[in-house]
Amino acid sequence: MQNLEQLLEDIKNKKATNPLYESLPAEIPVTGEGINRRQEFLQRKTNSDFSFLTGQKRFSELSQLEGNIENYIGMSMIPTGVIGPLCILGSAAKGAFFVPLATTEGSLLASYHRGAKACYLAGGATSVCLIEGVQRSPLFKFDNLGNLGTFLVWILGQIETFQNITEATSRYAKLTDMKSNIEGNHLILTFEYHTGDASGQNMVTICTNAICQYIIQNAPVQPLFWFIEGNYSGDKKATSQAFANVRGKKVTTEITLPGKIIHEVLKTTPEAMDEYWRSSTIGTIQSGSIGAQGHYANGLTALFIATGQDVACVSEASVGITRMELTQEGGLYASVTLPNLIVGTVGGGTSLPTQKECLELMDCYGEGKARKFAEICGALVLAGEISIAAALSAGQFSAAHQKFGRKK
Amino acid sequence: MQNLEQLLEDIKNKKATNPLYESLPAEIPVTGEGINRRQEFLQRKTNSDFSFLTGQKRFSELSQLEGNIENYIGMSMIPTGVIGPLCILGSAAKGAFFVPLATTEGSLLASYHRGAKACYLAGGATSVCLIEGVQRSPLFKFDNLGNLGTFLVWILGQIETFQNITEATSRYAKLTDMKSNIEGNHLILTFEYHTGDASGQNMVTICTNAICQYIIQNAPVQPLFWFIEGNYSGDKKATSQAFANVRGKKVTTEITLPGKIIHEVLKTTPEAMDEYWRSSTIGTIQSGSIGAQGHYANGLTALFIATGQDVACVSEASVGITRMELTQEGGLYASVTLPNLIVGTVGGGTSLPTQKECLELMDCYGEGKARKFAEICGALVLAGEISIAAALSAGQFSAAHQKFGRKK
Amino acid sequence: MQNLEQLLEDIKNKKATNPLYESLPAEIPVTGEGINRRQEFLQRKTNSDFSFLTGQKRFSELSQLEGNIENYIGMSMIPTGVIGPLCILGSAAKGAFFVPLATTEGSLLASYHRGAKACYLAGGATSVCLIEGVQRSPLFKFDNLGNLGTFLVWILGQIETFQNITEATSRYAKLTDMKSNIEGNHLILTFEYHTGDASGQNMVTICTNAICQYIIQNAPVQPLFWFIEGNYSGDKKATSQAFANVRGKKVTTEITLPGKIIHEVLKTTPEAMDEYWRSSTIGTIQSGSIGAQGHYANGLTALFIATGQDVACVSEASVGITRMELTQEGGLYASVTLPNLIVGTVGGGTSLPTQKECLELMDCYGEGKARKFAEICGALVLAGEISIAAALSAGQFSAAHQKFGRKK
């Protein structure tokens, strides 16, 4: 609580100062010299080792792949770069981060790097992990509503037992909520868990299965059918429900950019970005998207590949809300909100060679780091939204120049 | 047309025969011996080379990375395996394919491999690329509807000019359609293109920019603002509009699985899968998803990473419709429809070392291969949907065994 | 609880018997004689009076219109008929109901009447009001997340005070829940209430305003702006959130129709209806609807007009899920689920002359009747879904007859 108050004060008092972080030696063309300069810089700044990323060390311990792959034949190599410093004031992420991104899409890193630069010149982004929860939603089907009702009445008296089963099944999972949803003779129970620093999908499946086994063995009436997942929890897809609640971690990130920085770094104006945001948000609504954002998927995918996340979860993680508006002082307020960050810093692919190196570059490897990683995701995405909105809004100006500069 | 008729006849006459494809030496634990067996098998079957995947060859030509990455520091290594044979009867993909998947999620390949096995024992899947199109949607804002109207009336007379501009701008792009959408003083023009064998997002941006420059220079009235993209085309997000039309390539894939194969390979029954599909589709509708599918993202993400696709496009590509139902003969009809496959076999990351090897494994590298690749995507996704539906429906049976086997 | 157990037993033991309710004298052409027969029948059965509906009594007390209309010039006359008996087994609605519907759309009543007939021959529908809640969602905007956080921490300690304010403001409203939703510097608080037998939108606005006034006067930090409704509660629109939770009353209604009744009353087969449901549900998903249903709006609109409901709420009330499937015994299980029934039996237009007569026809006028009315809504909608699915599936048969009957 003390911490929360301190954090809230820090956020209120944040000033747009120009911090003196040294900038990463960036470059568009790829040169051996540039690679060396960046590696030297990052090793100095973060005390990191990239022996696997650079190819100095070669992967050989096949046993490490256990639980990650079947029918293995080798390693796909994905070009990986770094952006930053990404400056963050969060509940867990505090300070300047250099963020590794693995992609084959040219200009992606340049764009995020530019957004990050605007943010750190403006004093950094506030990024807060608000809530957490991973769900499994078993579906039970009955003969009729009468049997469903008898079953549900019994279920509602078992929550404590379900929590005990969860504790007995997993060291990390905590059952935090159970919701019921009736549709005719279908009952969907949504179990929501805290999953510690793991992304948690396997953990919640195992715990929910243990709970369901108990249910089936003890319930006063049996369902006709039941499935451990009724395709309701939002796994591997964009859904309105996960968007409106939480799936994994919900992060919101904000910044106020002074007009000067927008002019100098982003080569546009706060007014143009505001116009772009308003018009393009209406465009997004018309496209029938869930939420309204620009290109969350670009940054998240590249970060997820680099750090051993479940990359397919980009389907749900790339849903959220971006907002931009002029401030009274002539700057631009910008925020992103990502309610579906299924991420982890333990388990999954996080301990594989290059993945671990990439997590360590941000001091995000292992226990106690998942909220921090989620807050970095928010700040990364904010940088990307700012940069693309600037690029799209500036196009207007080039047109305006042509317009006003040409003879009639 | 001849080809189309032949294809339609082939589809009608497809019989569930047990083809004599030799099966890939699959394995769950990763062993050096297993790796060698698979590599030897694949080289024999597909005449492929995996020197980069296996690490025998090392990447050194930095110039190859031009246009793929900035601020490069090294290569992320993603474990890569193979499933198959995936047997396909399509307009471009015909025969048996071994499909490379890069992931860190355990059991993913095992599940897709199992689904592929059920499909090839059933004679293979029909997979057809139906339509193609990549869009850019510039937005123009005016003082009022009057100016917008004057502008639009002029625009509607320029389509041929726009096609000429497209031809002059790109060797591959063809402008196939232009739609207008008025909302107050906003006009969104959606330009739709064929982009050959490239995924095409950059191509359509460049062409649309050329068209817009022409518009701004020649239109009888000027917009107050315009942006090359009004966030309407569905780039990097799941949208109802792209789902209902096409974005990239639209593929539909179907198979009929005899009950015997479902029993033997999938360890469940057609009835249980049918029940699961029906109930879980209702679950999906309640979750507020776009379309209704299980886990397209898992297979697509792994394939996209392995083959140098724009992986962030999984956001939109993982939207579609899965359908399953009992047949009169007691088997199971299953289909998947993917309207948003943004994929390519040239450009992007396709020519990078391991990516090229992975594409060549399926004879999908280079020009003339994109439709083929899209049809493989459809068949892969179908295999995954069948396998997960089987797994989830069979859980019910294990529960039933407990139920009927225990004392009361 | 006793009641609940009894209800559950009743539902389980429901048998498809042919109850001996006397059928309403139905007719397609409108004749004076038919009108008289129906009025006589209804008066006998329900002891109702229709003097205003029939025009025998004329409306003259203008003061009754206070709070219902401004700039009044007269009365629109909407043709009104009756369907039924609609037989219901519910938690509040039990027995046979004759349901008044006001519409100008020909065949609407005939279709619902037919569906009701099938249901009562099958022993009636089970219809249960599961949960209740009406929401207001004020939005507060702050300088930054720090101020928002301080505000929210304070708010979370005031729930009891908010409940007291609610009690002091309204005799009927009970504050049952408060949820918070953070998006950048926006905070939306969703207050959920029970509103007794009123539809409750005004009630929750007044209570929420009283709460907000208290907040603004006592909160430790002030928002930059706030609005009593952030357009988040789903008022007068179909939304995924209201669909997934509850808005007003959530009702689910089910029935199992024996094949014999489907043949004789609905002139189709359970198999054809099952096919239609499956295919058309996929059609609905592709149309991008919220939920999946046929034509809830037809019956609800006509009932809402007749009974003085807020007819504009059809926007949200007409969202839900219809499900149909074959039973093991060769019948058809059908259910509807309506989570957004904003209805009341007091207040609004319920006490106006013809509206009160229509409510009294179902013994649904006044206090203690709202859940009953909601359960009737569910059964009405179920009758309509069954009838339209039968009509659409039978079309196939007429086609099949042509097909098999014609020369080749």
Place this chain on the structure above:
Amino acid sequence: MQNLEQLLEDIKNKKATNPLYESLPAEIPVTGEGINRRQEFLQRKTNSDFSFLTGQKRFSELSQLEGNIENYIGMSMIPTGVIGPLCILGSAAKGAFFVPLATTEGSLLASYHRGAKACYLAGGATSVCLIEGVQRSPLFKFDNLGNLGTFLVWILGQIETFQNITEATSRYAKLTDMKSNIEGNHLILTFEYHTGDASGQNMVTICTNAICQYIIQNAPVQPLFWFIEGNYSGDKKATSQAFANVRGKKVTTEITLPGKIIHEVLKTTPEAMDEYWRSSTIGTIQSGSIGAQGHYANGLTALFIATGQDVACVSEASVGITRMELTQEGGLYASVTLPNLIVGTVGGGTSLPTQKECLELMDCYGEGKARKFAEICGALVLAGEISIAAALSAGQFSAAHQKFGRKK
């Protein structure tokens, strides 16, 4: 074309002048005197007769109800008032209109009347019916994609025949488009028609049935099943597809309100309305609505009831986009876009006694009036959106007054 150019010029040259329309004698309490004053005023202004609305004439010709109702027992009476003048510059609606609204919701008319007043003081709204189309979407199911393909290839060659069938079936319907949508072995054909001045749902059903009968009799392969509607056309439900295209008529309406009028009539500021719009649009996006609007349903429902429209179509008609923003001159630009106006001025309930009177009040009864009526719908809805946004934004000010006025 001449007309279009003239209209575009008129729109461009529209000035915010204070037209000298005489204002309707408005009142909140309902008094006999007030009723007389309004009736006298309206008769004078519009030369209309309200004998049925006022109850002077009594309905007796039962034969008039043929095709509107079954099981008739009498007339529901819905209180009806008038707002206006609503000043419109449109392609078909030009001038000042007094709009009848039937409702039991207090303050509804007062709110729309206030919005209309702001609009007419600002010179009236531009309201344009952009496009038209009503759809039917039969669904055909086949054994496999091969048969579907053969069928579709044949269908694509029959468009002209389908147009001839349409002409032979209906005097008014014109088949304007046919689209095909393949999903596995499902084919949905969407036939789009112009339906003259009728709302057209029955017309398009009859024509599509005639086309389908031809198809079934002549197609080279037969479907397993087909249904005249695959629940894809958006009938009686909010859908993303109808929202993004057109269903019935698509209208967009705009106005620019000077700050002075906003202050004097709406008791708020352009800045507050702009803030409200921005924040509440984000609220709407988070609620998971289709489109983003405030309360279209309120005005449309009341107008539809009064004028004999198919009121259940409010489900789809109440979907659209509202936009508001500050102008350079310190005023407020506001627009509404309604793509799903299923309305008619012939057929349905339009010729019933009070319904006809209400249509005639706006000179909207009969042939050649449907586009005009749709443009009035747009302007009505705009008035309502302006009024509610003003009311909600002004709440902030009353709070601010309390805040700044109270002792600390």
